[in-house]
Amino acid sequence: MQVQVLNKSKSEIQFLAEGIKSSFASALRRVMMSEIPTMAIEYVDFKKNDSALNDEIVANRLGLIPLTFGKDVYNVNKDCDNCKGKGCSRCQVKLVMKKKGLGMVFSGDLKSDSKDVNPVFDDIPVVELFENQEMQFEAVAQLGFGRVHTKWQGAVVGYQENPVVIKKESKVCSVHKPIPVSNGYLVRKSDCEMCVESVEDAKKKGGVATMENVFLFNVESVSGMDAEDVVLSAADVVEKKFNEFGKDLKKLK
Numbered sequence: 001m002q003v004q005v006l007n008k009s010k011s012e013i014q015f016l017a018e019g020i021k022s023s024f025a026s027a028l029r030r031v032m033m034s035e036i037p038t039m040a041i042e043y044v045d046f047k048k049n050d051s052a053l054n055d056e057i058v059a060n061r062l063g064l065i066p067l068t069f070g071k072d073v074y075n076v077n078k079d080c081d082n083c084k085g086k087g088c089s090r091c092q093v094k095l096v097m098k099k100k101g102l103g104m105v106f107s108g109d110l111k112s113d114s115k116d117v118n119p120v121f122d123d124i125p126v127v128e129l130f131e132n133q134e135m136q137f138e139a140v141a142q143l144g145f146g147r148v149h150t151k152w153q154g155a156v157v158g159y160q161e162n163p164v165v166i167k168k169e170s171k172v173c174s175v176h177k178p179i180p181v182s183n184g185y186l187v188r189k190s191d192c193e194m195c196v197e198s199v200e201d202a203k204k205k206g207g208v209a210t211m212e213n214v215f216l217f218n219v220e221s222v223s224g225m226d227a228e229d230v231v232l233s234a235a236d237v238v239e240k241k242f243n244e245f246g247k248d249l250k251k252l253k
Contacts, residue, residue: 175194
């Protein structure tokens with residue numbers, strides 16, 4: 001398999017994967033979304049909640065706040081050798097909040113007892129407090145998987161099989177900026193009129209080609225992990241699954 005990174009930022013990465021089958025591309029996508037451990041709030045103990053929303057709704061909103069975390073620092077709770085799943089500093093992090101209205105409660109109001117576990121964004125609204133209303137609670141965050149709950153989803157991932165390429169001298173879409181590759185530009189959207197127009201223009205000039213056995217991946221992190229780390233972690237998980245499958249097959253002989 002050959003990989004070519006086209007665009008990369010902290011939260012997004014776009015790359016071409018060549019020499020893989022659609023089944024492997026689908027498996028990689030699924031793993032990136034639901035099989036890599038990320039940090040999220042799991043338990044909330046409310047001391048006071050005078051807001052218009054009940055405890056369950058506020059707790060659900062808190063769980064969906066993406067949290068940063070040290071990738072090699074924390075263990076999945078049930079696999080923690082330090083406490084055997086009872087809860088310790090190696091598998092859980094405590095976050096507290098104490099705020100009085102008038103005003104909005106934001107994710108940045110959460111105070112963590114760990115320097116590396118904090119909300120990715122400080123301006124996510126949680127609930128509005130009116131005058132003299134109070135919000136006070138203790139929350140516990142831990143690692144989990146997107147297959148269990150969407151709050152632990154690692155990323156939003158999509159891919160395009162056999163993307164279309166047009167020559168550099170062809171007309172390109174001004175809305176979906178073209179992605180330069182070695183032999184031209186990748187067409188971004190098949191349902192965009194201007195993208196379709198650019199393909200038609202390129203056809204007239206004999207400048208359209210299809211990249212066979214190539215997948216264009218778009219990965220956007222929705223967790224506390226960088227997009228690149230999401231991809232690398234997913235690759236490790238896929239490799240581990242293949243190794244375990246091979247070992248299980250040998251036991252059948």
